[in-house]
Amino acid sequence: MIRLLFTTLVAFALLGCSHTPPPSPPGYLLPSASQAAHSTVTVRVRLASYLDRGGIVMQLSDSEIQVARHHRWAEPLGSQLQRALEASLNANDGDENTTLTVELSRFQGMQGGEENRDSAVITGRWKLEGAVHKEGLIQWQTPLEEGGYANLVRALDAGWQHTATEIANALNTAPR
Numbered sequence: 001m002i003r004l005l006f007t008t009l010v011a012f013a014l015l016g017c018s019h020t021p022p023p024s025p026p027g028y029l030l031p032s033a034s035q036a037a038h039s040t041v042t043v044r045v046r047l048a049s050y051l052d053r054g055g056i057v058m059q060l061s062d063s064e065i066q067v068a069r070h071h072r073w074a075e076p077l078g079s080q081l082q083r084a085l086e087a088s089l090n091a092n093d094g095d096e097n098t099t100l101t102v103e104l105s106r107f108q109g110m111q112g113g114e115e116n117r118d119s120a121v122i123t124g125r126w127k128l129e130g131a132v133h134k135e136g137l138i139q140w141q142t143p144l145e146e147g148g149y150a151n152l153v154r155a156l157d158a159g160w161q162h163t164a165t166e167i168a169n170a171l172n173t174a175p176r
Contacts, residue, residue, distance in 0.1 A: 027074030028056065028149065030084055030157040032164075037087035041128075041171070042099045045082045047107070052078065056149055057108035059121070065108070071149040077107065081160060088164035089171070098130030100167070104138070107160075109152045117143040120155035126167055136170055138163050 051057060054076075055068040073080065085102065104124035111118055119141050127135040140159045144151055 025070040025072075027072055028153045029074045030080045030153065030160065032084040032087065032157050032161050033080035035084070035087040037083075037089075039086045039089040040096050040098070041086075041089055042096075043082050043086050043089070044099065044101045045078045045085065046101065046103045047078050047081075048105050051104065051107055052076070056152065058152075059106070059108055059110040061111075068149070081107075084157075084160055085164045085167070088161065089168050098128060098132070100126060100128050100171075102126045102138070102167075107156060109144070109156075110141075118147065118152075119143045120152055120159055122156065122159045122163060128171060134170060136167070138166075 050065060050067060053067050054072050056071045056073065058066045058068070060066055081102070081104070085100075089100075102124060103126075104122065106121050106123040108121055109118060110121045122138060122140040124138040125135065126138060127133075140163055142155055142159060144155055
């Protein structure tokens with residue numbers, strides 16, 4: 001009897017050890033952040049603290065956000081945004097003593113936005129310092145065609161590319 005009980009316990013212990021854990025959820029990267037580039041402008045991206053927690057953010061109401069636990073950025077969001085912005089800037093957009101600082105207050109999805117559709121939202125400000133001083137606001141929003149985190153990331157990436165183009169255009173029109 002004791003031998004049977006011992007054999008059963010060993011079998012259950014071995015069975016428990018052989019269980020494979022479920023696969024981890026995917027990590028997300030901004031497609032435009034895959035481009036390596038060099039810019040003479042020093043680029044700094046600062047994020048609101050809730051954006052810098054690793055999870056993709058969805059705004060549920062005017063006072064409520066949700067930071068995803070399982071749908072996370074594959075690398076720090078600030079690094080991806082910086083690399084994508086550097087790729088959008090031309091090598092002649094400034095001199096080596098020029099710093100472009102971008103502060104983002106929102107880079108997220110928004111539930112039930114315009115026309116009660118989910119949307120992607122980017123807001124913040126940018127400031128160029130060096131031989132030329134210039135600054136501007138960032139305000140971009142678009143409805144999501146389909147749901148899902150992958151679609152939200154693609155929409156945010158398109159919005160970031162649009163924002164980077166606007167900043168680059170403003171840098172090129174700055175008096176030198």
